[in-house]
Amino acid sequence: MLKAVIDAEAIKDAVEAVSSLVDEVKFAISEKGLELKAVDPANVAMVSLKVDSSAFQFFKATPGEIGIDLVRLSDLLSMADRGESVSLELDEESHKLKIGVGSLSYTLSLIDPSAIRKEPRIPELDLPAHVTLTGAELRRAVKAAEKVSDHVVLGVADDMFYMEAKGDIDALKLTIPSSELLGLKPGQARSLFSLDYLSDMSKSIGKASEVKLELGVDYPLRIGFRIKEVEISYLLAPRIEQE
Amino acid sequence: MLKAVIDAEAIKDAVEAVSSLVDEVKFAISEKGLELKAVDPANVAMVSLKVDSSAFQFFKATPGEIGIDLVRLSDLLSMADRGESVSLELDEESHKLKIGVGSLSYTLSLIDPSAIRKEPRIPELDLPAHVTLTGAELRRAVKAAEKVSDHVVLGVADDMFYMEAKGDIDALKLTIPSSELLGLKPGQARSLFSLDYLSDMSKSIGKASEVKLELGVDYPLRIGFRIKEVEISYLLAPRIEQE
Amino acid sequence: MLKAVIDAEAIKDAVEAVSSLVDEVKFAISEKGLELKAVDPANVAMVSLKVDSSAFQFFKATPGEIGIDLVRLSDLLSMADRGESVSLELDEESHKLKIGVGSLSYTLSLIDPSAIRKEPRIPELDLPAHVTLTGAELRRAVKAAEKVSDHVVLGVADDMFYMEAKGDIDALKLTIPSSELLGLKPGQARSLFSLDYLSDMSKSIGKASEVKLELGVDYPLRIGFRIKEVEISYLLAPRIEQE
Numbered sequence: 001m002l003k004a005v006i007d008a009e010a011i012k013d014a015v016e017a018v019s020s021l022v023d024e025v026k027f028a029i030s031e032k033g034l035e036l037k038a039v040d041p042a043n044v045a046m047v048s049l050k051v052d053s054s055a056f057q058f059f060k061a062t063p064g065e066i067g068i069d070l071v072r073l074s075d076l077l078s079m080a081d082r083g084e085s086v087s088l089e090l091d092e093e094s095h096k097l098k099i100g101v102g103s104l105s106y107t108l109s110l111i112d113p114s115a116i117r118k119e120p121r122i123p124e125l126d127l128p129a130h131v132t133l134t135g136a137e138l139r140r141a142v143k144a145a146e147k148v149s150d151h152v153v154l155g156v157a158d159d160m161f162y163m164e165a166k167g168d169i170d171a172l173k174l175t176i177p178s179s180e181l182l183g184l185k186p187g188q189a190r191s192l193f194s195l196d197y198l199s200d201m202s203k204s205i206g207k208a209s210e211v212k213l214e215l216g217v218d219y220p221l222r223i224g225f226r227i228k229e230v231e232i233s234y235l236l237a238p239r240i241e242q243e
Numbered sequence: 244m245l246k247a248v249i250d251a252e253a254i255k256d257a258v259e260a261v262s263s264l265v266d267e268v269k270f271a272i273s274e275k276g277l278e279l280k281a282v283d284p285a286n287v288a289m290v291s292l293k294v295d296s297s298a299f300q301f302f303k304a305t306p307g308e309i310g311i312d313l314v315r316l317s318d319l320l321s322m323a324d325r326g327e328s329v330s331l332e333l334d335e336e337s338h339k340l341k342i343g344v345g346s347l348s349y350t351l352s353l354i355d356p357s358a359i360r361k362e363p364r365i366p367e368l369d370l371p372a373h374v375t376l377t378g379a380e381l382r383r384a385v386k387a388a389e390k391v392s393d394h395v396v397l398g399v400a401d402d403m404f405y406m407e408a409k410g411d412i413d414a415l416k417l418t419i420p421s422s423e424l425l426g427l428k429p430g431q432a433r434s435l436f437s438l439d440y441l442s443d444m445s446k447s448i449g450k451a452s453e454v455k456l457e458l459g460v461d462y463p464l465r466i467g468f469r470i471k472e473v474e475i476s477y478l479l480a481p482r483i484e485q486e
Numbered sequence: 487m488l489k490a491v492i493d494a495e496a497i498k499d500a501v502e503a504v505s506s507l508v509d510e511v512k513f514a515i516s517e518k519g520l521e522l523k524a525v526d527p528a529n530v531a532m533v534s535l536k537v538d539s540s541a542f543q544f545f546k547a548t549p550g551e552i553g554i555d556l557v558r559l560s561d562l563l564s565m566a567d568r569g570e571s572v573s574l575e576l577d578e579e580s581h582k583l584k585i586g587v588g589s590l591s592y593t594l595s596l597i598d599p600s601a602i603r604k605e606p607r608i609p610e611l612d613l614p615a616h617v618t619l620t621g622a623e624l625r626r627a628v629k630a631a632e633k634v635s636d637h638v639v640l641g642v643a644d645d646m647f648y649m650e651a652k653g654d655i656d657a658l659k660l661t662i663p664s665s666e667l668l669g670l671k672p673g674q675a676r677s678l679f680s681l682d683y684l685s686d687m688s689k690s691i692g693k694a695s696e697v698k699l700e701l702g703v704d705y706p707l708r709i710g711f712r713i714k715e716v717e718i719s720y721l722l723a724p725r726i727e728q729e
Contacts, residue, residue, distance in 0.1 A: 072413065079387045103423070104387050107414040144565045144590050170558065171593040180589070316654065322630045346666070347630050350657040 002029050002066075002090040006051075008080035008101070014051055014230045015077060017204035021047050021071040021197075021234075026074040026113045029064045029090075045197050046235040055229030056077070057085060066090065066097065067111030073099075076106050081170045092104040106226050122235060125224060126188030127214035129156040133176065135225060138213075139206035141174050142198045151239060152198065154215060155190035161213075165195075184211055187214035191238040201234050245272050245309075247332040248301040251293075251323035251344070257294055258320060260447035264290050264440075269356045272307045272333075282363040288440050289363050290480040298472030300328060309333065309340065310354030316342075319349050328424075365478060370457035370465060371430030372399040376419065378468060381456075382449035384391075384417050385441045391415045394482060395441065397458060398433035400447045401436040408438075416444040425453055432458035444477050487514050488552075488576040494566035494587070500564060500711045501626075503690035505556040507683075507720075512599045513577075515550045518570055520712050525606040529659075531633040531683050532606050532721040541715030543571060552583065553597030559585075562592050590662065613700035613708060614673030615642040619662065621711060623661060625692035626697075627660050629685045634658045637725060638684065640701060641676035647699075668696055675701035677724040687720050 007078055018025060021040040033053040034089045039046045053059040080086050080101045089101035099106040141163050143174035145152040155162050161181060163174040178184040201223065205211055208225035218241070223234040261268060264283040271278045276296040282289045296302040309336070323329050323344045330343035334350075342349040384406050388395040391410035396448035398405050404424060406417040421427040444466065448454055458464055466477040504511060507526040514521045518540040525532045539545040566572050566587040573586035585592040614687050631638040634653035641648050647667060647684075650659040664670040687709065691697055694711035701707055704727070709720040 019556075031315075075390055078384070079390065086621055102418050103388075103417050104384070105416045106387075106391070106417075107416075109412040140565070144587075147561055147565065148592070169595040171561075173591045173593075175591075176589050237556070318633055318658075321635065324627070341616050345629075346660050347627070348659045348661075349630075349634070352655040411698075 001060070001062040001064070001092070002088060003058070003060045004056045004088045005085050006056045006088070008077065008086050009082060009088055010051075010228045010230060012064055012077050013076070013082070013204065013207060013227045014049060014232075015070055015074050017201075017227070017230070018047050018049055019074055020200040020203060021045055022117075023071055023197060024067065024069055024111055024241060026116050026119065027066050027068060028214050029061050029066065031061060031063070033059065033061075037119045038171060039117070042183060044144075044194065044237050046122060047120055047232045050231040052229060052231070064090075064092075065113045066075045067113040068097070068108075069111055072108060074106065077101075079104065086142075088181045095159075116159060123220075125214075125216075125220060125222065127189075127216045129215045130183065130184075130185035130187075131156060131181060131213040131215065132159045132183030133161070133181050133211060133213075135205045135208035135211045137176075138211050139202040141226075142195065142202045144174065146195050150195050151192055152195050153190060153192050153215070153241065154221060156184070156186055156196045156215060157190075159184065159186055183212075183235075185200035188217050189219075191215060191218050191221060192241040193236055195238055196240055201236075204232065244303070244305040244335070245307070245331060246303045247298045247299045247331045248328050249331070250471070251295075251320065251327045251329050252325060253298060253471045254329055255320050255323070256447065256450060257473045257475075258313055258317050259363060260470070260475045261290050261292055262317055263443035263446060264288055265311055267310065267354055267359050269308060269321065269359050270311060274304060274306070276304075278390050280365060282360070282361045287437065287480050288339075288444075289365060289477045291365055293444065293474040295472060296316075302384070306463070307333075307354075308356045310356040310359045311340070311351075312354055315351060318432065319351065320344075320346065333372070357451070366463075367477075368457075368459075368463060368465065369486055370432075370459045371428075371464060372458045373401060373426065373428035374404045374424060374433035374456040374458065375426030376404070376454060376456075377416070377422050378448045378451035378454045380419075381454050383439060385438065385445045387417065388415055388441060389438050393438050395438050396435050396484065397456070397464060399429055399431075399458060400433075401471075402427065402429055413429055426455075430458075432439050434453040434458060434461050434464060435484040436464060436479055439480055440479055444479075447475065455485050487546070487548040487550070487578070488574060490542045490574045491548045492542045492574070493714070494563065494570045494572050495568060496537075496541060496714045496716060497572055498560070498563050498566070499690065499693060499719075500535060500716045501560050502553050503687075503713070503716070503718045504533050506686040507531055507691060509557055509599055510555055510602050510705075511555065511604050512556060512605065514551050515552065516545050517547060523605045523608060524698070525603070526683075530575075530680065530723050531610060531687075534608055534719045536717040538715060538717070545601050550576075550578075551599045553599040554583070554594075555597055558594060559697055562585075562594065565590065575627035576615070588699045594626065608719075609706075609709065611677075611702075611706060611721075613696055613702045613705060614671075616669065616671035616673075617642060617667060617699040617701065619647070619667050619697060619699075621691045621694035621697045623662075624697050625688040627675030627687060628681065628688045631658055631659065631682050633686060638681050639676060639678050639727065640707060641698070641712055642670070642672055643676075644673075645670065645672055646679045648697045663717055669698075673701075675705075676701050676715075677701060677704050677707060678727040679707060679722055680725055683722055689716065 145165035390409035631651035
């Protein structure tokens with residue numbers, strides 16, 4: 001059972017953060033709110049998302065699981081304007097989700113959860129270096145790197161966070177000293193990542209006032225942030241750096 | 244003879260309302276203003292338009308008829324900025340219309356009116372149910388329906404205006420009680436319409452503060468509204484509803 | 487040697503003014519600033535550009551020459567926001583230009599100047615008629631002419647600046663009396679020009695508060711203007727007018 005009302009922007013932001021990686025997801029419903037974990041088709045990136053019941057204007061639920069086509073959902077949500085509320089109501093018998101926006105009421109057919117790819121087990125990693133900066137800053141760095149290459153090195157050295165992108169002809173280097181970061185826990189860290197993934201993720205990341213990167217040497221990158229009351233975490237596998 | 248000056252927005256809005264259905268039209272000129280009636284190539288929708296002489300900053304005319312390529316006219320009018328005036332002067336000898344915008348002066352070749360499709364006879368229909376709402380509200384409903392289907396049912400029941408769109412998987416329902424409408428005359432009404440046409444029309448409709456829908460059971464829909472001092476009326480044939 | 491800091495908008499505007507005609511250029515560096523002259527691949531239009539050392543927030547240079555891919559440079563500069571500064575530093579040994587924007591630092595490979603087309607000799611022309619108007623006005627006239635034709639006549643007659651464009655069906659005439667111009671030196675002038683070139687140039691021209699046109703009869707057109715402290719001059723060859 002699910003009956004909930006939420007700010008249109010909050011649910012749009014949540015859907016966007018996930019739909020950059022996967023099209024169909026299983027939401028776990030509980031008294032505490034909504035939750036999901038998903039891995040992209042190429043097994044390179046994972047996303048986990050938590051929308052706490054306190055993020056809703058109204059929330060009443062019993063535990064369950066629903067499968068949703070995020071492309072359809074995101075298309076329907078585009079009808080909701082900034083400042084509007086969206087109501088969600090699960091009709092368990094007909095396997096449909098009723099979505100209300102003002103006087104409009106959509107009926108979205110659900111997907112059988114067993115037809116959706118199994119939830120990934122998010123590995124427990126103790127990444128040595130932590131960097132905290134604004135989402136806008138990270139987004140800009142990713143955009144700049146895309147101008148010269150498909151891959152980017154992220155690392156920490158000498159109390160600085162750095163990013164390097166090398167193209168066939170041109171190169172880009174970004175260095176931000178800890179004094180200009182929101183936070184830095186120094187540690188051995190230098191890994192190469194695909195800009196395709198970072199670019200898709202950075203649309204959501206750019207909206208967060210604070211983003212925490214956790215890094216190691218040739219280790220996955222964890223990117224944690226909140227948009228309004230939605231908690232989002234990405235895990236991105238490293239690429240092998242060829243010298 | 245025609246010599247007239249009009250606000251750029253007013254003539255742009257008038258041209259847009261018609262060019263969503265037809266490319267070439269005959270304007271009837273008289274002392275009272277400009278008028279036209281046209282039917283779309285597929286005979287599904289009609290439009291009638293009246294620009295009263297009082298809508299012009301200056302208007303002097305003797306009765307006549309001119310044929311205009313609305314695509315060309317609309318392209319030329321795009322050069323006029325909001326707040327500017329547009330002057331129109333008919334050169335009967337050369338069959339040209341002089342269009343002045345600031346220091347620019349266009350010469351638009353007219354089309355022989357006999358080469359343009361004959362004006363339709365607008366049928367007199369006494370449609371039982373009337374619904375008055377804002378243009379923005381109707382436009383939004385049409386946009387929402389397009390998300391799920393190509394067709395939409397409009398109807399009146401139990402003191403409510405409703406709209407239904409059913410896709411292969413998802414469905415949409417809109418209901419607006421009379422208390423939230425600008426006006427409602429209840430009556431038997433439920434007809435199916437093509438969203439293609441409603442979508443084209445809704446660009447103009449969305450600009451009107453008040454739109455009147457007249458409806459029956461499997462009967463055409465009449466949509467009447469004014470933008471500034473331009474009076475516009477659409478008539479849209481119903482589709483057969485298959486259960 | 488070159489070390490310089492400049493307002494992002496100023497260098498973006500300068501690059502845009504040139505890149506509408508050519509992709510690769512040679513900048514001449516001197517104590518006085520940066521300078522370039524280039525001709526488009528079809529030999530129809532020339533551009534000359536001067537960025538005086540006073541236009542820079544910091545400028546230190548010894549004479550030299552560098553070859554730059556303007557497409558790459560313009561792409562990198564798009565990362566700089568309005569109000570930001572851009573630092574330029576020439577690394578002569580590695581033949582690279584370091585471009586700094588905030589905490590980002592790009593390394594742009596230079597092109598061997600000998601591989602770039604030779605600088606044109608800008609002909610000395612004493613054009614009889616001079617017309618001064620706002621860049622926005624000229625840009626609008628060019629856009630209006632594009633609606634009806636590929637070519638445009640510019641001329642001066644009876645204390646007026648005029649523009650004529652004739653399409654297969656429609657025609658456009660613009661006339662601005664000297665009283666509505668910023669300046670007019672009357673003289674024999676009427677020449678035909680390609681709108682393709684004028685359209686490309688008008689993106690930059692539109693930003694200038696004052697543009698000076700120098701014209702003759704079937705003679706090239708010189709267009710001189712300043713954007714901020716960047717001095718730009720175009721020379722456009724006439725087309726043969728066929729009656």
